[in-house]
Amino acid sequence: MLGSTRIDGSVALVTGANRGIGRAIAEALLERGAAKVYATARDPKTLVALQERYGSRVVVLRLDVTDADQVAEAARAATDVDLLFNNAGAFEPTELSDERILDVARREMEVNYFGILRMLRGFEDTLVRRGGAIINVSSAAGLSNVPLQPTYSASKAAQHSLTQASRALLAGRGVTVHGVYPGPVDTDMTKDLPPQFEKTAPDAVANKILDGVEAGDEDIFPDPFGVAFGEQFHASPKAAERQLAAIVATPA
Template identity: 45%
Template structure:
């Protein structure tokens, strides 16, 4: 996948990994980046030299009308990066069921809505790529993280399914599995479950660089930080041991 000259949509572009992905795409020569967020006014002003190359878009994964409007406003997209997501800490049998439903609605169905809206756009433009930012949580459920790992496991499965559907249409599909990343989302988790503070954190910039390296190399599954690579190796060697390790974090 050639990034230089591409036209990119990044959801959740106002913070964390999304903000770093936006900067990395610009640095590698993307012609234009549509920076999508629920509140586009929270997006930082483009860096010097990027004026005109960054276009803010309002997009809420739980509001289908905003997704449809975004696809109409961005008719030249060739790369779709599904980065936006939601979290909710708690144990599945005890926590507010509405919060579990919200996480699943956002991370799974919201991402599917974006793909359904933008895949025809990418196809009309001659093909390109879809990049889904998932999580190492897709490979093992941590009880204290509520519906988040379940949503990421579902997103992983969905990514595999659409990969098969989109290959004949000239669209490659890439799954990204970060480990703990130094973002406000991780701070939220640690605030509720301090044991997560024991894990090494990658920076959003490191994850963004590795993600785009994998995209350019055509890697279907991208493990963009040292801890994620460790999980990948353990998953391949002994999936049950990895599940027990991750489920032991309470």
């Protein structure tokens, strides 16, 4: 259990805030009293509607987390951040036999692992100065590989390991680090998942994430699938592995 964090009055930065979970997190932060949200995306035009709705409490930043210069620019612009939500993610459906798999794996790692590493380095001094919190939006697939998503799962496993390391290394400097492990969420990224996956609405997931941050939960499971899988994983990692492996053989 980490120290509790207040959403009301906070200043947050959300990567990938233009859609899906990121958009829902930005909206939930604003609805729950955040003083300011830096909403970031590769294309700032995709954030115009959010800014129009919430006015000056939304500051739009252009940010591609794979671009070190843009990360550094964002860190210089947002020196008052209390809460850093590393949400931007990449997923490309692929199979082990796919000749593109190495390229796919590199692209996913570049966003899901190296992107977060860049953000941690860029915002470390600000978060230490403000006694802030880092929230890494990962996936249940980062705890045990989903064979339907082999390289994506591997990139999220790397992200989970980085979350653990940064939590240990930054705790003594007053920064709390949360890992978020949802199951399937109803976003563009999951539109091609088999029908046996029950998806949770992004707004419900976003509010559970903020509940977990405020409660000081190190590991946040923000949806029914995530909660059940988290319990299975903590009880028996091998059983969790078999559970996800069985999905491959389940008819669509």
